[in-house]
Amino acid sequence: MHRDIFAQRRNESLVFFSLLAILTVGSVIITHYDVVKGFLSFGEALNWGVSNFYPDAKSMIKLPDIFQKLKETVLMSVAATTIASAFALMLALVGSRTTRSNSFFSILSRGIASFFRNVPLVAWAMVLMLAFSQSALTGYLALFFGSVGFLTRSFIETIDEVSHNSVEALQATGARYSHIIFQSVLPSSMPQMISWLLYMIETNIRDATLVGILTGTGIGFSFDMYYKRLDYHSASLTVILIVITVILIESLSNKIRRVIL
Incomplete structure (x- = not known):
């Protein structure tokens, strides 16, 4: 019985993450989002924030x-x-x-x-x-x-x-x-x-x-x-x-x- 419950939960989790993956890939394709460029630009954004987004004396x-x-x-x-x-x-x-x-x-x-x-x-x-x-x-x-x-x-x-x-x-x-x-x-x-x-x-x-x-x-x-x-x-x-x-x-x-x- 415990094995059946474990198998059911595993199948439900598999279905959920499969749907999530399909939605994610579909959204990327529809919006033409460049995933690689998005990750690469994170470092540039962080660098800009450190260089500009801080309080100064003025x-x-x-x-x-x-x-x-x-x-x-x-x-x-x-x-x-x-x-x-x-x-x-x-x-x-x-x-x-x-x-x-x-x-x-x-x-x-x-x-x-x-x-x-x-x-x-x-x-x-x-x-x-x-x-x-x-x-x-x-x-x-x-x-x-x-x-x-x-x-x-x-x-x-x-x-x-x-x-x-x-x-x-x-x-x-x-x-x-x-x-x-x-x-x-x-x-x-x-x-x-x-x-x-x-x-x-x-x-x-x-x-x-x-x-x-x-x-x-x-x-x-x-x-x-x-x-x-x-x-x-x-x-x-x-x-x-x-x-x-x-x-x-x-x-x-x-x-x-x-x-x-």
Whole structure:
């Protein structure tokens, strides 16, 4: 029996890697990609990066302006995520099988979450630019809509997993819906929800850089501006500060998770 299982897994792996190889070769042929030239140019690209893409003394003059844009990006990401979490919590309570009061609204809530979650952040930014042009509001709304979809889905799963038994116990005693929410669902689910919220803040700070390039705001706009001006030293300083900020935020987030979970 063990041999049959091993043989089945081996055949499945063989089929998977065969399909992957066929797709790879097909993509290379269709796009006329020169694989050899691509590998050979890697060394040239690395050499160019080492020679040009680093901060110099002149780029340090722009450090205060870069810090200001970075602060705007971080604050916008935090604001979009926290406000989105409030809407996501309401949708999750309606959509969760544990706390739903109406099947129609539960399906509607899950549908809204699925739609918002499956539309890429870049698509949100481009669509919103048609209505609000390039502005901070466009970037904020793009992050907000993406966060609502992701957090609603995460909160629904958290409520269904964590609160099911305690909710059934309170329902058996005849507790009212509000008592079930505030005395069972929220206390038991909140630590995991906060963990998802922190994760979303980390993700949005990373994504806000790309959104800023599209919407002309924040640190993404600064990087795009320096890069298009061929000011690679300032652009590299911007990238380094983004990486440091993301690492610090992630470290702080992990510490908070260890405390609450």
